[in-house]
């Protein structure tokens with residue numbers, strides 16, 4: 001059994017644990033949950049022996065092998081991925097020794113005594129090799145790698161060639177192959193796509209050892225865990241049942257607490273009224289005194305931790321041109337392997353686009369190309385007028401400088417914000433007091449993500465390119481970030497496996513499949529529906545591009561295509577008509593909005609405040625402009641809707 005008894009720990013002046021107790025019986029399947037920065041990762045680091053508690057004790061059966069997957073990106077070494085896995089499993093050294101002995105045994109002039117002892121040693125090692133699963137290792141390793149999304153042949157590639165996320169997966173593969181008695185997984189799903197996640201869930205379902213998993217992923221926890229430990233305010237509290245059961249229990253607890261708080265409020269109000277009414281009546285003096293005493297005894301029932309309320313809002317976006325990105329004949333390769341070729345698409349102002357595709361399809365690569373982090377191998381990517389890009393990726397070391405403190409990181413970020421504004425934003429993001437002085441390197445996973453996102457918020461951008469931005473964020477922060485993105489006025493291109501998130505946010509989905517792109521003008525559910533239809537069509541072969549078959553309705557494919565082309569031409573003509581009206585209309589709206597902005601600025605200027613006739617004139621002008629703006633905006637909305645419809649029909 002793993003047990004933590006009465007554990008206390010202070011890090012960087014902050015009390016992380018205070019008398020924490022936790023017992024994990026063998027064979028447990030426990031989810032560890034809690035807000036960002038609550039101490040979950042620190043708990044794992046204590047169990048694995050990396051960090052020692054200031055007080056209290058942690059015990060683990062001495063013969064147990066622990067497999068610990070840390071939250072942060074890991075470095076892996078080795079000439080090839082297979083070699084790395086063999087090293088980790090202790091197979092590589094046995095293989096080396098065995099081959100060494102075989103070489104020596106082939107030497108002709110070996111004295112008989114040495115030969116015998118070498119043969120004995122060979123037998124012992126061969127036995128250990130067999131017992132350690134050496135003979136079936138490569139086959140098993142290939143299976144695990146495949147499950148985690150690696151492609152055929154990847155096991156022979158050098159470790160250095162893999163990106164951070166893939167190194168993480170390699171390290172997960174090595175843990176699973178090590179047959180540990182207890183597995184400690186810190187946010188394992190952050191680095192996996194849906195298919196690999198499903199594979200891992202399947203694998204872990206049949207895992208017999210003790211499983212401890214930190215995750216903010218409800219589905220993952222629900223499938224795998226049977227109990228849940230919540231880390232909060234330096235302590236751990238265990239609930240039976242999976243994450244959903246935990247949430248139900250917490251909600252019930254919260255309801256009871258709120259009810260108690262309300263009841264107490266009422267009691268206090270009644271007592272106060274009584275005191276007010278009878279405080280000067282000698283006959284009621286003792287009753288008044290007893291009410292005062294009971295009021296003093298009441299301790300406030302805490303209903304919600306106010307400090308947890310975060311609000312995030314993006315600053316107003318500078319306006320970009322209507323064309324934000326144009327991707328022209330773009331192809332990209334790494335070495336000899338081609339990720340995609342001949343990509344052509346464009347992104348318009350204010351579009352919210354999800355990039356989807358299976359693992360290895362090239363989503364992250366495309367985000368890097370779009371953001372200019374990497375030039376494409378072929379073709380070109382053209383940014384439109386006044387486009388200001390911000391790029392966020394979990395894997396990009398450029399997000400944060402680990403040598404800086406939190407405050408340095410924020411003061412050095414290019415931004416129009418003043419120092420007090422920056423401090424204020426830091427507070428909104430739950431960095432206050434001592435936290436500001438912390439080096440970035442010690443921040444928890446969620447804190448690092450929050451800081452990197454905050455740096456993006458500081459900048460005046462109108463194009464956000466986000467690669468899995470919500471990983472590591474706890475649920476409350478994730479929801480707030482979603483809200484902030486929903487209110488963002490600029491253009492968004494996002495990769496995420498959080499389906500609910502995408503559904504609420506995006507209005508277009510671009511799928512990368514087999515090195516090509518497929519465009520879906522709708523939200524994520526629309527994409528799933530259309531994708532299923534197209535897969536069914538591909539499967540049946542009916543009406544495929546080159547099938548030459550007759551489609552339902554008796555038309556030949558060629559006739560169908562001609563009618564389709566005519567329809568498209570008409571739609572294009574309409575679209576052009578709308579666009580011709582839209583562009584000057586937008587320019588007009590822009591001029592009026594700019595003038596309103598100037599008026600607002602003047603109105604808040606202290607020198608204007610003393611001049612009442614100027615204020616009146618400004619207000620009159622403002623209200624005139626608002627009146628002019630109204631019909632223009634109505635027409636703009638009509639045009640946008642018509643264009644949307646024409647666009648959808650064209651897809």
Ligand SMILES: Nc1ncnc2c1ncn2[C@@H]1O[C@H](COP(=O)(O)OP(=O)(O)OP(=O)(O)O)[C@@H](O)[C@H]1O
Nearest residue numbers: 011012036037038039040041042442443444445446
């Ligand atoms: N070496 C350190 N020095 C100072 N503070 C530290 C150190 N290590 C961790 N902390 C702080 O301790 C707190 C707990 O960190 P921990 O990484 O355990 O959180 P967590 O629960 O895993 O959060 P998340 O969900 O964001 O991963 C954080 O506020 C972190 O900044």
Ligand SMILES: [Mg+2]
Nearest residue numbers: 041071444445
């Ligand atoms: Mg953590």
